[in-house]
Amino acid sequence: MEIPYTVKPRPDTGLYNAKVGIWLFLASEVMLFGAFFSSYILLRVGAPDGFWPDVATAWPHGLLNIPIGTFNTAVLIISSVTVLLAWASLKEGNLPKFKKFMAATILCALGFLAIKSYEYNEKFTHYVIRLKDGTAVTGHLDIDGKSPRFWSLATVEAKKLESIKVHVDVPNQFRYPVGFKHETHEEAEAKTGGHGGGHGEREIKTADIALLQAFIPKTGTFFAIYFTMTFLHGLHVLGGAIVMAYIAFVGDGMWKTDPERYTNRIEVAGLFWHFVDLVWIFLFPVVYLL
């Protein structure tokens, strides 16, 4: 049985069927991501700025790595260019050139995911430590030269550690903008005995800690929505990369039997890929910059 309108446009829609299908699918995706962006706005407007006094509901700034996020944005923009050039190569009848551009697109997708994984790992080893004297610091733990993931105060107590070594972050105006009582340089110097420049390596007694938590979804509303949205987007990137790799390198036999239909498949895959990249174009400024 021959499937109708895989190449020729349907008279009523003016488009071949797969294109109508992908746009209907993308409409549902707009609703999905739209719901998350709406949630983001509602959570954001209802949250106080800063990291203090309530870590769970406050909206922190400056805790994401902006240079890495910007680099990942560039990677996705390049991948959109290469997928368009791949489709244009098929339109010119040049299959080898098409495969090179598709390989570049898939490499960009995998590169994006690798960088995102690195960013996630960096968050899982990054902690907020609230002390009983009312101050708080952020930084990385140093336990026998290793930086552990997902620890809490209960973990430290269960391991019977009397103190923990912390590489404390340098505070800046973006990290603690409102109502945050961060130590002054002099206070930090006094606590480290004048060594390490105040905000470097520091030993903190377990008995002095009121809260110790990694930057994970349950840490607060910001991290909850950040991980939810970026993970969902990452799943779309992974799905898109798998489908494009299959069409380009496994299902390319169709190019010999029905080249026009094969070209249309690439166009449909390209439309999905552009949507995924466009979501990131909105996601990046919203979670990293604003």
Next chain:
Amino acid sequence: MSLKAFHLVFVTASVLLMLGLTAWCFGNYRRSDSSMDLVWGAVALASAAALLVYGRYFLRKLKNISYL
């Protein structure tokens, strides 16, 4: 809407993002006086210009392909 038309939308959004990033970096530079913010701002502005040049190139390359 064809891939050509969607790509045009995407490039436009990317240019706007880069211009926004430029403004964000220069705003930070005014507050912090850090030369890195100035460098990042200049890179973002150059990226916006490069995307505009690319936009013209791709429109010329695909001039025979429909927007539908």
